Amino acid sequence: MKKMLIISVVLIGISAFLFSFESNYFTKMERASKGERVNFMIKGTGSKGVFVTIGIGYQPGSGACCTGVSESSTVSFSGEVGHVVYDGKTRRVITKIYKELEGTTINLADYY
Numbered sequence: 001m002k003k004m005l006i007i008s009v010v011l012i013g014i015s016a017f018l019f020s021f022e023s024n025y026f027t028k029m030e031r032a033s034k035g036e037r038v039n040f041m042i043k044g045t046g047s048k049g050v051f052v053t054i055g056i057g058y059q060p061g062s063g064a065c066c067t068g069v070s071e072s073s074t075v076s077f078s079g080e081v082g083h084v085v086y087d088g089k090t091r092r093v094i095t096k097i098y099k100e101l102e103g104t105t106i107n108l109a110d111y112y
Contacts, residue, residue, distance in 0.1 A: 035080035038097055041105040042085070044071040050112045053088030060084065060091035069108060 042054060049071050056079040057063020066088030069075050079085065079097045085106070086093050094111055095101070 035082060036099065037078055037080055038099060038102045039076065039078045040097075040101045040103065041074050041076050042069050043074045043105050043107045043109075044069050045108045045112050046071055048109055048112055050108070052108050052112065054094075055086045055088040055091075056083055056097070057086075058083050060086040060093060074105065 044050075045052065051071065052069050053066035054069055054075075054077065055061070055063060055065030055067075056077060057065070058080075063079075063083065067075065067077070077085070081097055081099055083097045084093045085095050085097065094108075095106060
């Protein structure tokens with residue numbers, strides 16, 4: 001009887017131990033796949049007169065490309081924290097998306 005009780009306790013302990021790892025694994029996977037989204041605006045180059053195509057993704061050339069921003073326009077964008085905003089033609093990174101970018105405006109005149 002004691003032997004059966006000890007085996008039961010050991011099996012329950014091992015099950016609880018393994019379940020705790022599995023639970024953490026799925027929580028981390030969910031967090032990684034559901035990145036925090038940030039909304040921001042991008043303003044054109046103004047008097048510099050440069051039409052810029054914008055891409056947003058985890059690296060230049062990935063994700064959503066390309067939305068044009070004319071010199072006199074301001075366009076709303078949304079992206080995940082950690083991704084980058086890049087020039088769709090040259091693939092040059094304009095900025096990395098970070099939480100504090102929420103609600104701000106990127107002025108392309110500062111980059112061209």
